[in-house]
Amino acid sequence: MKVLGMYLFVFLFLNDGISWENINADQKKQISMWLFSSSRHILNGKSVQKNNLIFPEIKSGLFVTLILDNKVRGCYGSFYHDSNDPKYIIEKYLRGALRSDSRYKPLSLDTIESMQIVLTFASEPEIVDDVYSINTEEYGIMAESGTSVFILVPAELKMREQVAIYINKIKAERIYKFKSHTVTFTQVL
Helix, strand or coil: CHHHHHHHHHHHHHHCCCCCCCCCHHHHHHHHHHHHHHHHHHHCCCCCCCCCCCCCCCCCEEEEEEEECCEEEEEEEECCCCCCCHHHHHHHHHHHHHHCCCCCCCCCHHHHHHCEEEEEEECCCEEECCHHHCCCCCEEEEEEECCEEEEECHHHCCCHHHHHHHHHHCCCCEEEEEEEEEEEEECCC
8 A cells, every 4th residue: 555655646746737838858858759759660550669758738739740841741639639648649649640641741760850749739719800910929720611620730830921821722711719839849869
């Protein structure tokens, strides 16, 4: 009983106060190593290795964006998740960004070392009238056109003009913005 209590105390102590907004350099390094190792395993068709890494809770939407040579090469995520396990959610969306975003050619193993992995934590979307009023460094954009929904996180947005062209191109009927917090990970050498 003493041992179980000690493990529970350590877990609660390690998890207490950890949030994505205040992860320290060591936590970020550990998460980065896991993200890049997981990316290699996914691209090799292997299962992601288990570890004891404790992730901060995900209390909002999450999108995983892959960037190579300052260009987006994959983005995958959701405002709502089918699990409360942050490691499961991140792995699922990392796998989607690596393999399931049909807008981009999938990355290869030799590009992993040079890419950035951006986690975007997103608030609930709120409707807006004017796309030009959105600060694209702080907010992502969701647009609805018929039954289609298009989501662009800040890592995918370069300029407001680009957003306006995109919104007009898809003939968006409703435009939303969502507040975002991003954490960027690079390969730890």
